[in-house]
Amino acid sequence: MTAATAAGPDETNTGRSEVWRDLLRDHFVSLDVEVERDGGMFDGAVRSDFLGHLRVSGVRSVDQDIVRTPELLRRDHDRYLQVCLVRRGTAYAAQDGHEAMLRPGDFVVYETERPFQWTLRAEAGSPYWDLAVFTWPRDTICLSDSESAQLTCRTLDGGSGITAVLSRMLTDLLVEKPTVSEGGAIRIADEIGDLVATIATEAYGFGGAADRHANLLRRIDSYIAEHLGDPDLSPERVAQAHFVSTRQLQRMFAGRGQTVSQVVRRQRLERCRRDLLNRRGGEATLTEISVRWGFTDLSVFSRAFREVYGTSPTAYRARVRG
Known part of the structure; x- marks a missing residue:
């Protein structure tokens, strides 16, 4: 991928959940975090690289609830469209009146300019959940606001169909870290964003519900x-x-x-x-x-x-x- 990591190759914080909030803000947007420790120590890590204007991030931490409130929306005005893919553990996500339950391989689309919430839990026998998060500037995605509001936080199945193909491709993008020219990186970022919009739209459509x-x-x-x-x-x-x-x-x-x-x-x-x-x-x-x-x-x-x-x-x- 082009460009170095956003804040060092791996950022890890133990026992300081307030630093975790700052780290998430630096890589994404301002968020409220409530950590369930059960007497254990807090641990979390974020790694981000850039592919053109697409930020590709791996996030790992312990059980917690994450909320983006209307108050936090006023702190940062950049608009992003994000895709979050669960690699390990389970997740619940909600935005625009939609709710999604996610298992490994599943993913959702959501936007940072409207409130959302996440509940993230590690799987049995593991202290951590693990996510891949893909972040585009909203204006680079050819998806209208009304279309986006129909698609946010609807489960996209990572186990079958065309959504499974996209899930594997996104996972490979995080793991493989391809090296391409700057111009090539921008074109790839655009094309992946278009592919996400197309597949999400095909998966749920709009039909008579709108x-x-x-x-x-x-x-x-x-x-x-x-x-x-x-x-x-x-x-x-x-x-x-x-x-x-x-x-x-x-x-x-x-x-x-x-x-x-x-x-x-x-x-x-x-x-x-x-x-x-x-x-x-x-x-x-x-x-x-x-x-x-x-x-x-x-x-x-x-x-x-x-x-x-x-x-x-x-x-x-x-x-x-x-």
């Missing part, structure tokens, strides 16, 4: 994704295509904490970022890439790209392909 509001939002999300290259894509166009008023459309997106224009801009930038990595089809110019995804002014595109990714499109392409 209400009309959620179905409408999904159709709108699909419409936006299909028309990103249209420079005239606007809230008014989106609303008209779905027979709702612009005001109603904006209220629907306000429930997600975003405007329609913000969603369109962020998705366009993400498509441009991916095209900057793509060597297939020759070397497209920045102008060609930006126009392909609906930007009509190269300077506007370059400025927006720098605001989101912290560097210019030219420097980004050179760095990841270098």
Whole structure:
């Protein structure tokens, strides 16, 4: 994997559960932890490596309950989508009204911008449970907020079907630690994130259980994704295509904490970022890439790209392909 470990190759703390909270925060987000010691000593370890923008972590500790509360959400504002896979022990996870019971090999999808809870227990005869945790910046995952809310904390079976194939692949990713170029690492991180979203969606779907509001939002999300290259894509166009008023459309997106224009801009930038990595089809110019995804002014595109990714499109392409 590219990059060194996030905080040393292996972080272990014995007898100090308060340090454990700090360690989890450093690797993930702020969490409340209640440890069940039963008179024994506390022990825990976290190891994280990076594959592009994907953080790959192994976590091991003793029986405990972990909660991300609304108060903790206000302490850190970074949005992540995470996959947690149980390697040893058992786990209970809850988010968005869903509950999952996990055995070794099973995994779930969840998000850090909404409250969640975990109950982690070691198996009989062992003092530890063991997890693999995969963390993506939320904006790099092509999954709408409404789709994500349908998928979080639903058990994905590690023992059979296509979810078992993904479970084995994720486990190998933690254990094998492949060495690839920086550009290759970013592409792999994107593709694994897309694969997680696709398999989780296929495993549970949405069917008739989703209400009309959620179905409408999904159709709108699909419409936006299909028309990103249209420079005239606007809230008014989106609303008209779905027979709702612009005001109603904006209220629907306000429930997600975003405007329609913000969603369109962020998705366009993400498509441009991916095209900057793509060597297939020759070397497209920045102008060609930006126009392909609906930007009509190269300077506007370059400025927006720098605001989101912290560097210019030219420097980004050179760095990841270098």
